[in-house]
Structure formats: C-alpha cells, structure tokens
Amino acid sequence: KDGIHGATFSSESLHEGSPASAVQIGDPITQKKMHDAQIEARDQGLYNSVTDNGAGGLSSSVGEMARECGGVEVELDSVPIKYAGLLPCEIWISESQERMSYAVPPENLDRFMAIMKRHDVEATVIGKFTDSGRCRVTLHGKPVLDLDLEFMHEGLPRAELKSAWEPPALAEPKLAPRDNYSADLVAMMGRLNLCSREYVVRQYDHEVQAGSVVKPLVGVGQDVHQDATVVQPLYDQPEGVALASALHPWYGDLEPAAMAEAGIDSAVRAVVAVGADPDRVAVLDNFCWCSSTEPFRLAQLKRAGLACYQTATEFSVPFISGKDSMFNDFKGFDGEDNPVKVSVPPTLLISSIAVVPDVKKCVTLDPKAVGDLVYVLGVTRDELGGSEYYAYRGETEEGERYVGARVPRISDVRALRERYQKLGAAIARGLLASCCPVGVGGLAATLARMVMAGECGLALDLSGLPRESHLDDGKVLFSESLGRLAITVAPKKRSAFESVLAGEPFDLLGRVTASGRLQVTGVSGKQVIDVGFAELKESYKKTLGW
Structure with a gap:
C-alpha cells in the first residue's frame, strides 16, 4: 500500500512508528501521458472542473468539487485500485499518485474517454455530481458514507492557536578587513x-x-x-x-x-x-x-x-x-x-x-x-x-x-x-x-x-x-x-x-x-x-x- 494517510503523515512529527505506507510512489511515465491527455481534453472543453487527488485522495478532490454543485454519489467498486483487499476507507482516502478527478458532462463523455484511451490513460466513471446536499459513497451497492455536505465542509470547529514573536538577540560580527579577497x-x-x-x-x-x-x-x-x-x-x-x-x-x-x-x-x-x-x-x-x-x-x-x-x-x-x-x-x-x-x-x-x-x-x-x-x-x-x-x-x-x-x-x-x-x-x-x-x-x-x-x-x-x-x-x-x-x-x-x-x-x-x-x-x-x-x-x- 502507498499514500494511505499521507496528509496526516505530513502534518505530524516523524517517530519510530511512522508508517511507510503513507509515502506516495510516483510514476513519471503515467504522469506524462495523463498531462498530455488533459491538455487535449482541456483544449476541446470536455470537462467543467478538475482537481488532483492529493492530500485526502478522492475524499478531498471529489468532496471539494461537490461543493460547487451541491452533492455527489460515488461507487467505490468502479475506482481502479493498485492493491487487492483495500478497505473502503483506504480506497476513499488513498493518495496514490498520478490521479485526477474530472467533472465531465454526459454529452462529452465518449469524446473524453476516447482521448484518454488514445493516450493510454486509464479512465473510469466512478459516480455523478448531484444537488442532493449530501456526499454518498457506496461499495457493492451498500452505503459506506452518507454525510451532509455542509457538515463535511464546515462542521469541524476551527482550531485556535496562539503565536508569540520574539526577535532573536543578534549582533554583527566584527570581521578583520583583508588586504585582498x-x-x-x-x-x-x-x-x-x-x-x-x-x-x-x-x-x-x-x-x-x-x-x-x-x-x-x-x-x-x-x-x-x-x-x-x-x-x-x-x-x-x-x-x-x-x-x-x-x-x-x-x-x-x-x-x-x-x-x-x-x-x-x-x-x-x-x-x-x-x-x-x-x-x-x-x-x-x-x-x-x-x-x-x-x-x-x-x-x-x-x-x-x-x-x-x-x-x-x-x-x-x-x-x-x-x-x-x-x-x-x-x-x-x-x-x-x-x-x-x-x-x-x-x-x-x-x-x-x-x-x-x-x-x-x-x-x-x-x-x-x-x-x-x-x-x-x-x-x-x-x-x-x-x-x-x-x-x-x-x-x-x-x-x-x-x-x-x-x-x-x-x-x-x-x-x-x-x-x-x-x-x-x-x-x-x-x-x-x-x-x-x-x-x-x-x-x-x-x-x-x-x-x-x-x-x-x-x-x-x-x-x-x-x-x-x-x-x-x-x-x-x-x-x-x-x-x-x-x-x-x-x-x-x-x-x-x-x-x-x-x-x-x-x-x-x-x-x-x-x-x-x-x-x-x-x-x-x-x-x-x-x-x-x-x-x-x-x-x-x-x-x-x-
């Protein structure tokens, strides 16, 4: 496994128990193919929104995009996975590299998928955006997540931290001049x-x-x-x-x-x-x-x-x-x-x-x-x-x-x-x-x-x-x-x-x-x-x- 809890891993101190699975494994060849395909799809205006699967994986990318329209439904069965046996939560939060999430209108889907195939990029429909006000995720037809979208984005209380600035007590060194430098x-x-x-x-x-x-x-x-x-x-x-x-x-x-x-x-x-x-x-x-x-x-x-x-x-x-x-x-x-x-x-x-x-x-x-x-x-x-x-x-x-x-x-x-x-x-x-x-x-x-x-x-x-x-x-x-x-x-x-x-x-x-x-x-x-x-x-x- 790679890229599980990567965002958490990067936001805490390293210690002897830090999981190696949090580190993402990159693939520059796939990245290049995906970039070329994206540019072509962009120039043809085939998608309305796009974001990368960085910190938080699909939970972040799809969740952020759902905020624009007001809801989303995702079928985890359709998500391509690198490793067999991943738990639903691992599929949802994995930060495996070289992945993007797109919002593609149905009338543009065939052309979009054709471009991806021509560039040898694996592309899959994993759900649809809605106006339900909820983020709903299923696996084999059974719900694994159903959250109010407003709570998902605004429900966490904001942390309050205190800062205290004290300028360092420093002085200029007294350097002996040189005749030649x-x-x-x-x-x-x-x-x-x-x-x-x-x-x-x-x-x-x-x-x-x-x-x-x-x-x-x-x-x-x-x-x-x-x-x-x-x-x-x-x-x-x-x-x-x-x-x-x-x-x-x-x-x-x-x-x-x-x-x-x-x-x-x-x-x-x-x-x-x-x-x-x-x-x-x-x-x-x-x-x-x-x-x-x-x-x-x-x-x-x-x-x-x-x-x-x-x-x-x-x-x-x-x-x-x-x-x-x-x-x-x-x-x-x-x-x-x-x-x-x-x-x-x-x-x-x-x-x-x-x-x-x-x-x-x-x-x-x-x-x-x-x-x-x-x-x-x-x-x-x-x-x-x-x-x-x-x-x-x-x-x-x-x-x-x-x-x-x-x-x-x-x-x-x-x-x-x-x-x-x-x-x-x-x-x-x-x-x-x-x-x-x-x-x-x-x-x-x-x-x-x-x-x-x-x-x-x-x-x-x-x-x-x-x-x-x-x-x-x-x-x-x-x-x-x-x-x-x-x-x-x-x-x-x-x-x-x-x-x-x-x-x-x-x-x-x-x-x-x-x-x-x-x-x-x-x-x-x-x-x-x-x-x-x-x-x-x-x-x-x-x-x-x-």
Whole structure:
C-alpha cells in the first residue's frame, strides 16, 4: 500500500512508528501521458472542473468539487485500485499518485474517454455530481458514507492557536578587513551553497523534444549554472516559458519576513533577467516548517505568510499554487534512551514561472565580447545577516557560522517593480549582452560566475558603485542586498541602455577583457580581487565533482 494517510503523515512529527505506507510512489511515465491527455481534453472543453487527488485522495478532490454543485454519489467498486483487499476507507482516502478527478458532462463523455484511451490513460466513471446536499459513497451497492455536505465542509470547529514573536538577540560580527579577497572568493565558490551541481543536471535529460532555449548550464563550457531556464513549448510561436526558484533559509533565522521578501524578489528577478515580461510573472510557494503549533514557530510562519502576501501584492505577482509541510520534526531517543527532537529550520521556497515574449531575445549570464561595458544595477547596503560570507568567515575563524543581524530587506517593492520593467524593456530592445542577478555570495560571487561562464576577464572599479557610504571592501563585495544585477552591454548600445534605465541606481564599473582574470579595484582604491577564471572554476567544480 502507498499514500494511505499521507496528509496526516505530513502534518505530524516523524517517530519510530511512522508508517511507510503513507509515502506516495510516483510514476513519471503515467504522469506524462495523463498531462498530455488533459491538455487535449482541456483544449476541446470536455470537462467543467478538475482537481488532483492529493492530500485526502478522492475524499478531498471529489468532496471539494461537490461543493460547487451541491452533492455527489460515488461507487467505490468502479475506482481502479493498485492493491487487492483495500478497505473502503483506504480506497476513499488513498493518495496514490498520478490521479485526477474530472467533472465531465454526459454529452462529452465518449469524446473524453476516447482521448484518454488514445493516450493510454486509464479512465473510469466512478459516480455523478448531484444537488442532493449530501456526499454518498457506496461499495457493492451498500452505503459506506452518507454525510451532509455542509457538515463535511464546515462542521469541524476551527482550531485556535496562539503565536508569540520574539526577535532573536543578534549582533554583527566584527570581521578583520583583508588586504585582498581573492583567496576568500576562491574558497567561497567551492562552498555547498555556491558550488557547481552539474552532476545533478547531467543525470536528467533537459533536451527533451529540443525545446530548451536557455539551459540549466550555460557559458563557453556549458558548465556554469544559470539562474533561470527557458523552454519554447510551441516551435512555430516566438513565446517561451521561463522558470526559476529561490531559497534563503538562513534569512529566516533572523526574520522570516525577510526570507519571504528575498525569495519572491530573487525568483522574479531571475526570470526577468533572462528575458521574461515583468508583467507576466507568477509565483508558487513551498513552506517547509517545523513544530507549527508552538507559539514561536507559528509566529515565524505568520510573519513569512504576511510578507508573501504584501510583497506579491505590491509586485503585482500572483501566487498560483503552493504546498506546505508543517511538522518536519523527528521525535525519538538517543543511544542512552533520552528523548530527542530534531527539526528542520523553517524554510520557504519560492518558484516563478513567466512568459518570455520572444525567445530570440533571451539573455544569459556569460559575457559575450571583449570590450563590452560592465554595469551594476541596484544599491549595495550593509546587509550580510544570514549571508554566505558570514557563514564562511565564522566557520573558518570560529568553527561555526557567523549569523549577523542586518538581513537583506526590501524597502520599496514598487520601486523594484519599476526597475524590473525598465530592465525588461531594455532586454526587449536587445540592449543587453549578458545579465546576472546578484544573490547568494554577493557581487563577488556573481562576477566570478560571469568570468567562469564567459572564460574571459573583467577589469572593474567599484568606486562609483551605488552603495551606502560607510561600507568597506568586504561588505561591498559580499553583501547580499536585493534588487541588484550585473550587466554587460556592447559599447554602441551604451547610450540607449542608459536612457532606458534613467532614474535607476546604476554605475559603469569597467569592461570585459581578454585577460581571463577577474580584477577588481575596491572602494578603498586598492585592488581587492585578482584571480583567474580557471582557478575559480576549479574550486567551483571540485566540491561535488562526482
């Protein structure tokens, strides 16, 4: 058996008695067949409603759909089952994967079933929707369930939980400044949160049906990770679909709202940077929390959820779906039979999907030509709380990561939305040669990725970088402030590019060179980085070079 009590399983702590049968077993081949069949049936308008058999199985999917019309009758005898001997309640609540429930008008049934058969998808009529006001389920003609629909949906008393927020008592670490940050950058590029995961990408075929426009790995060697990918669903149409995701769990330790803001901004910025229309972006959430009924954890969840609403609303970016798992805790015993509890850190993953108006105008992160101009768009602030650089310095100096206190935040979402609209307009006019969002690891890590991908050099001076005035070289290089991008532009397009971005904080830092080295003069006026792309790439690939 699989998928029995999956929803319950995901909403409680793991323990030694947790049933293995709660885990669903997927079947991607069947899933692909079903998706193809559904698209065809959808385009022909053959069904009125559809939902997946996720948490709660048929009880949830059919029950939710019955609310629209006012009743339902289901014959469990007709439900295809994977295992013999299932109890009626198990058939009703099983969450076995790759199953959908459809409401198909009788006059469309033959055409609907023909499409399913043509795609080798098993489809069965299991009952009918009614206006009886009840959910009635039978097995071999005998009733096994007969519930008032209003009671089914509204009968359970609402739980009342209490939350209590207490900001963590944190302080900024006092870091000794470096004369040169080249060694730090090389080491940073080998850290697990920054290094290459090429071995994972290569295990999967991302060339299926040759629809890939921007692949997961880009650059001269096709071996540096791009922040967003683009596929072209219809070969005879110019539009594409951009996909990206963002994850900032360490920010959540300082302020869950910051984790939500950063996730949305990073996911939106990634698809816009590759060529998506900023006005045609949608996002999805995946909350992975722990101990969600405890007051402090619940307060963290509330702050993250509210920030999701506020940030997405001001970005005019809708949440179109999501998922949550609220009790990622394990309760057990140690070797001396003492009770132990292990919990995941509260984590929010934001994914984005967007329409690319013309795939021929897509932009990747690798610089394209020697002599191109290098810009940074956006303001760098003293925001290294929860950053990868603080973690690196803490682990190398004290044996555990520094956390910090000033986590990246968005002060004006609408201003960022306007910035991304201007960026989108510049990409649509073909004014950018490359574009890379500044994210984990800060500006230094972003520039490193660009020279690795382009197998080129960059000669840069950060003295004019838009920034808070008190920042030293280390903070300028490794701050993870949001809303920033590194961009290269052909010299002949400089005037047009700067005209489109007028009013935004940006600076021309330098040029793409043939030296093969990342050479950066800091705000101090001293050279703070001088390292070759080959050395950076060696560190980048070595950690997980399996």
